[in-house]
Amino acid sequence: MTALTLRGLFARKLRAGLTGLAVLLGVMMISGTYVFTDTINGSFDKIFEEGAKGTDVVVKSKQAFTTDSGTLPPSFPESVLSKVDTARGVSEAAGGVIDYASIFLPSGKQVKTQGAPPLLYSTLPRRFNPLDYVRGKGPRTDKQVAIDKGTADKENISVGERIKLVGKAPAQTYVVSGIAKYGDVSSLGNATIAVVTLREGQRIADKPDQLDQISIGDEKGFTAEQVVRSVQRALPTSVEAKTGQQDASDQAQDVKDSLGFLNTALLAFAGIALFVGGFIIFNTFSITVAQRTKEFALLRTMGASARQVLGSVVLEALLIGVIASAVGVAAGVLAAKGISALFNAFGIGLPEQGTVIETRTIVIAATVGVLVTLVSGLAPARRATRVPPLAAMREDAARQSGRAGHRREIVAAVALVLGFAIVLWGLFGASGSTQVLFTLAVGAIMVFIAVALLSARLVGPLASGVGRPLEGLRGMEGQLARENAMRNPSRTATTAAALMIGLALVTFVTVLAAGIKASVTETLDKSFTAELVLQNTQGSFNPIPEAAGTAVSRVRGVEVVSPLKSTNAKILTRDAGRTVLSGVEPSTITRVWNFDFKNGEAGTLSRLGNSQVVLNDQYATGKKLKVGNTIQVETSTSAKPDFTIVGTVDDKSGFFGKGIVTSSVMRTKFAETQNFFELIRTAPGANVAAVQASVDKVLETEYPTVESKNQTQFKNQIESQINQLLALLYALLSLSIIVSLFGIVNTLVLSITERTRELGMMRAIGTSRRQVRRIVRYESVITALIGGVLGLVVGLVLASLTTVALENEGFKLSIPVLQLVAFLVLAGIAGVLAAIPPARRASRIDVLEALAYE
Amino acid sequence: MTANELWRTYGTGEARVDALAGVSVAFGRGKFTSIMGPSGSGKSTLLHCLAGLEAPTSGTVAIDDVEITQLGDRELTELRRTKIGFVFQAFNLLPVLTAEENITLPLRIAGRPIDQQWLDQLVGTVGLAERRTHLPSELSGGQQQRVAIARALITRPAVVFADEPTGNLDSKASAEVLGLLRHAVDDFGQTAVMVTHDPDAAGTGDRLVVLRDGKVEHDGDVSEANLATLLSSR
Numbered sequence A: 001m002t003a004l005t006l007r008g009l010f011a012r013k014l015r016a017g018l019t020g021l022a023v024l025l026g027v028m029m030i031s032g033t034y035v036f037t038d039t040i041n042g043s044f045d046k047i048f049e050e051g052a053k054g055t056d057v058v059v060k061s062k063q064a065f066t067t068d069s070g071t072l073p074p075s076f077p078e079s080v081l082s083k084v085d086t087a088r089g090v091s092e093a094a095g096g097v098i099d100y101a102s103i104f105l106p107s108g109k110q111v112k113t114q115g116a117p118p119l120l121y122s123t124l125p126r127r128f129n130p131l132d133y134v135r136g137k138g139p140r141t142d143k144q145v146a147i148d149k150g151t152a153d154k155e156n157i158s159v160g161e162r163i164k165l166v167g168k169a170p171a172q173t174y175v176v177s178g179i180a181k182y183g184d185v186s187s188l189g190n191a192t193i194a195v196v197t198l199r200e201g202q203r204i205a206d207k208p209d210q211l212d213q214i215s216i217g218d219e220k221g222f223t224a225e226q227v228v229r230s231v232q233r234a235l236p237t238s239v240e241a242k243t244g245q246q247d248a249s250d251q252a253q254d255v256k257d258s259l260g261f262l263n264t265a266l267l268a269f270a271g272i273a274l275f276v277g278g279f280i281i282f283n284t285f286s287i288t289v290a291q292r293t294k295e296f297a298l299l300r301t302m303g304a305s306a307r308q309v310l311g312s313v314v315l316e317a318l319l320i321g322v323i324a325s326a327v328g329v330a331a332g333v334l335a336a337k338g339i340s341a342l343f344n345a346f347g348i349g350l351p352e353q354g355t356v357i358e359t360r361t362i363v364i365a366a367t368v369g370v371l372v373t374l375v376s377g378l379a380p381a382r383r384a385t386r387v388p389p390l391a392a393m394r395e396d397a398a399r400q401s402g403r404a405g406h407r408r409e410i411v412a413a414v415a416l417v418l419g420f421a422i423v424l425w426g427l428f429g430a431s432g433s434t435q436v437l438f439t440l441a442v443g444a445i446m447v448f449i450a451v452a453l454l455s456a457r458l459v460g461p462l463a464s465g466v467g468r469p470l471e472g473l474r475g476m477e478g479q480l481a482r483e484n485a486m487r488n489p490s491r492t493a494t495t496a497a498a499l500m501i502g503l504a505l506v507t508f509v510t511v512l513a514a515g516i517k518a519s520v521t522e523t524l525d526k527s528f529t530a531e532l533v534l535q536n537t538q539g540s541f542n543p544i545p546e547a548a549g550t551a552v553s554r555v556r557g558v559e560v561v562s563p564l565k566s567t568n569a570k571i572l573t574r575d576a577g578r579t580v581l582s583g584v585e586p587s588t589i590t591r592v593w594n595f596d597f598k599n600g601e602a603g604t605l606s607r608l609g610n611s612q613v614v615l616n617d618q619y620a621t622g623k624k625l626k627v628g629n630t631i632q633v634e635t636s637t638s639a640k641p642d643f644t645i646v647g648t649v650d651d652k653s654g655f656f657g658k659g660i661v662t663s664s665v666m667r668t669k670f671a672e673t674q675n676f677f678e679l680i681r682t683a684p685g686a687n688v689a690a691v692q693a694s695v696d697k698v699l700e701t702e703y704p705t706v707e708s709k710n711q712t713q714f715k716n717q718i719e720s721q722i723n724q725l726l727a728l729l730y731a732l733l734s735l736s737i738i739v740s741l742f743g744i745v746n747t748l749v750l751s752i753t754e755r756t757r758e759l760g761m762m763r764a765i766g767t768s769r770r771q772v773r774r775i776v777r778y779e780s781v782i783t784a785l786i787g788g789v790l791g792l793v794v795g796l797v798l799a800s801l802t803t804v805a806l807e808n809e810g811f812k813l814s815i816p817v818l819q820l821v822a823f824l825v826l827a828g829i830a831g832v833l834a835a836i837p838p839a840r841r842a843s844r845i846d847v848l849e850a851l852a853y854e
Numbered sequence B: 001m002t003a004n005e006l007w008r009t010y011g012t013g014e015a016r017v018d019a020l021a022g023v024s025v026a027f028g029r030g031k032f033t034s035i036m037g038p039s040g041s042g043k044s045t046l047l048h049c050l051a052g053l054e055a056p057t058s059g060t061v062a063i064d065d066v067e068i069t070q071l072g073d074r075e076l077t078e079l080r081r082t083k084i085g086f087v088f089q090a091f092n093l094l095p096v097l098t099a100e101e102n103i104t105l106p107l108r109i110a111g112r113p114i115d116q117q118w119l120d121q122l123v124g125t126v127g128l129a130e131r132r133t134h135l136p137s138e139l140s141g142g143q144q145q146r147v148a149i150a151r152a153l154i155t156r157p158a159v160v161f162a163d164e165p166t167g168n169l170d171s172k173a174s175a176e177v178l179g180l181l182r183h184a185v186d187d188f189g190q191t192a193v194m195v196t197h198d199p200d201a202a203g204t205g206d207r208l209v210v211l212r213d214g215k216v217e218h219d220g221d222v223s224e225a226n227l228a229t230l231l232s233s234r
Helices: A002-011 A013-052 A080-085 A149-155 A198-204 A225-232 A244-291 A293-301 A306-345 A359-385 A406-429 A435-471 A477-486 A488-527 A546-553 A586-592 A602-606 A615-621 A663-668 A690-700 A711-754 A758-763 A769-804 A817-834 A835-844 A849-852 B043-050 B071-081 B099-110 B116-125 B140-153 B172-187 B227-232
Strands: A056-061 A091-097 A098-100 A100-102 A118-122 A131-136 A145-148 A162-166 A170-181 A192-196 A213-218 A239-243 A533-535 A560-572 A577-584 A598-599 A612-616 A630-636 A643-647 A659-662 A678-682 A707-708 B002-010 B017-028 B032-036 B058-063 B084-087 B159-163 B192-195 B207-212 B215-221
Touching: A013 A170, A013 A306, A013 A711, A056 A225, A056 A244, A080 A091, A080 A213, A080 A225, A080 A598, A091 A118, A091 A198, A091 A225, A091 A630, A118 A198, A118 A602, A118 A630, A145 A149, A145 A162, A149 A170, A149 A192, A149 A359, A162 A359, A170 A192, A170 B099, A192 A198, A213 A225, A225 B071, A239 B192, A244 A306, A244 A359, A244 A435, A244 A488, A244 A690, A244 A711, A293 A306, A293 A663, A306 A711, A359 B032, A406 A435, A406 A769, A435 A769, A435 B043, A477 A488, A477 A769, A477 B099, A488 A711, A488 A769, A488 A817, A533 A546, A546 A560, A546 A690, A546 A758, A560 A663, A577 A663, A586 A602, A586 A678, A602 A643, A615 A643, A643 A659, A643 B084, A659 A663, A678 A690, A690 A707, A707 A711, A711 A758, A711 A769, A711 A817, A711 A835, A758 A769, A758 A849, A758 B071, A769 A817, A769 A835, A817 A835, B002 B043, B002 B140, B017 B043, B017 B058, B017 B215, B032 B172, B043 B159, B043 B192, B071 B084, B071 B099, B084 B140, B099 B116, B099 B140, B116 B140, B140 B159, B140 B172, B159 B172, B172 B192
Parallel strands: A118 A192, A145 A170, A577 A659, A612 A643, B032 B192, B032 B207, B084 B159, B159 B192
Antiparallel strands: A056 A213, A056 A239, A091 A213, A098 A118, A100 A162, A131 A170, A145 A192, A162 A170, A533 A678, A533 A707, A560 A577, A560 A630, A560 A678, A598 A643, A612 A659, A630 A643, B002 B017, B002 B058, B207 B215
């Protein structure tokens, strides 16, 4: 029996290969995701390890939690260094500044870091220095800078050249004194490193007489732990000592935590691809079991038990699963490079240091791949056991009716209702984003399966709907294609359903993105009364120095410059948890932004005190917080100030987080010394374009990391950010669409094998090869369009439900008709592409052999 | 239609088989020719070569004075559309098309207009006027084969090839099908060539060609062939 299975598998190489590919791609994505994230995590481990080399103990400010905005821990007075120096067990201690500063080439071009930090370090004594100079040496004077080798190579910078550094202080020119490698780390991703003297670092970072870190070397005979304890006694409460190792692993863990979502998201896309692959395996096995009815019956007449028949099909599935998974796991290493390239292309540069392949990667990816194959192959395998021995004698045994039973439809209908119910519960009832996403996923999977089961019923009308126009265009070929598609509705339905899943998700994200764009535009039109915005040249998620706003306020024609700060905070009252707060300048904010007060009025904000907060109305309602209540907030610097709620606003822009406090309290209590935006109102009658030109002039020379945007530019920027995210999602979803195309290829190839005799006859009575190809191609297009229509409908329904659920967050339903039509056209083109191999196969059928075919 | 010195050789050396070893026959216009011969005599190979489904190793076949053995796929397709009609043992109707759609399929494949009068006449002749819209699965074997004959005749081909047309039918249905072919030859002046191993079927023709071991053993009027010849060629 086993030998028979093996031989059969080998004889049907193409089918086995295509089926295997359906699993392979999903497994590849899983393995690729793990390799990718492990490699990144490994690189960060390495980077922080290198940084801690030679440093036994580190002193830093305490940070209650790390902020998403990448805010560094606050600095502490330089005087702490002398106390540390005299502590027991300390042989050497050196203070350093760690901040951000962008590098500008002599041409004026900024070295963009694509989301990675442009690091600024001050020089350290040899013992603590992680840098190895490959050319030149470290900076000796305040006019010198050393940079990392990666940046020097990429930007062609050599020793002796002049570059500009821009941190919080105005731009300054430096001579490159040396180029260094960061230990053994070969790539820092897109991060840049600039090293200057301590004094110059303090100036660039606007941290006069302040330090960010003290590196300590132990005296002989002391353990790091002992030194930590003795140093800690000398420190103020806001500053803490840790071992260098501890610090390195803490930092690496922080990075891992903040990148954790990446792993989950990528695995989700791998899951989708595998889910689609499951459909294809199920379909392929269903078809082949039907086609091999005679073979199974013959085996049964010769005494094979039902168990043996089951075993042979399951074994086939197992073999395909194992081989495909093995190849998939290996291909994952390449996929990891692909994912990395994809993220790079979308402006997310992450460091890569070697390739990390953990055992866990192999085990998980392979297990999932084999399981998906087995589970998907099980139902068809069980059907094989029900073949009666008598079927061997029947002429038309293979032509089993594909009509769906009533029971199946009832199950599908129940699953559909239940699926939507779960989706609705997820949207309206569930709390916490993990729970919401999980319920949504479960609900969506049920909906997909239910629609796939039900769609056998819909294939007839849908095939007519999409096939009739073809028929009008291409009479005979069109009609035959349509009739062929309807011949076995459940087969066509399952094939189309695989494509439906991918298209439904594409439609879903497209409609949601259109909704977000529409709502952002509307909110900005309504509330945004500033004419200009200042933001970081590397995007609005990076801060800008406060001094830039001050400089711009002196420009003629500028009437109001109002800063906007943003930070993470933990609301301790009612355990409300982590959230985002904004900091504004009360005297000016209402001149640049039109708030929609639910409680209070404009004066509430313009008279906002340092211990008062205006909450987002939704948030306040959700957390049952009312005007007059006092909330306690924990900042990232571990301060715990109280704020009295004085008003609530309805803010759908998301600019102001969940609550608004003064920018001065955010500076003092939250250590947010930088702004995210400056909102600018021009003087009445001033020419906005002319003012913007003058503003740009000031920024160009002194603050080149800051740029101005007018209202239109700002809106376009937000739109293009959404589009970019959308493009990334499309790229990731395309994998499952590719898998579903293999499904179409597979189904058609199998159907053609079944119809060999018919095709032979057609050829014998004068059908040309081209006509045969057309018939196959149109059937493929019809199948793809059925998948496309179903996908659009399901995607639209899911997106509409989500929009309704998120209406309060400012979501609007906006249906991008043109794009949806484009998706249908693309589905049709995909159908044409998927038809290429089967059509070629069909047209090459040998007439004589086909007529003798059994 | 003529075939001249047809050879068809399979394999080489020891395994060499001459399916056709120098067959020359001519088929008169408007005549019904039966080809008989024991299994392996080369009768199917001859039919395939005559119909352009298979290229002979050497020799020529001409239909309406066109030499077909050297034609490419495109020309052969065109030939099948215009000059040749087929009736198969296994009916080979498209299950998704109705009886009438199956009959007109060759015209639609060729993109030619349907001669409604001719269609009606054919449907009437094969006795399926009441079953035009039935699917093949709703027809009996005999009815299906009658549809196939109408399909072969719809293009008014130069020649209709029938490969064991009664092989899957009972005697009553066989008689109907043979009667139809006879009728086509007598009343429409159709040329027909039928391969069969049923002596009764062969007797329906005007002329009988008997093959043995790839060679023509007998070629003459059916009436000349004695019963012994027919029986021995089964």
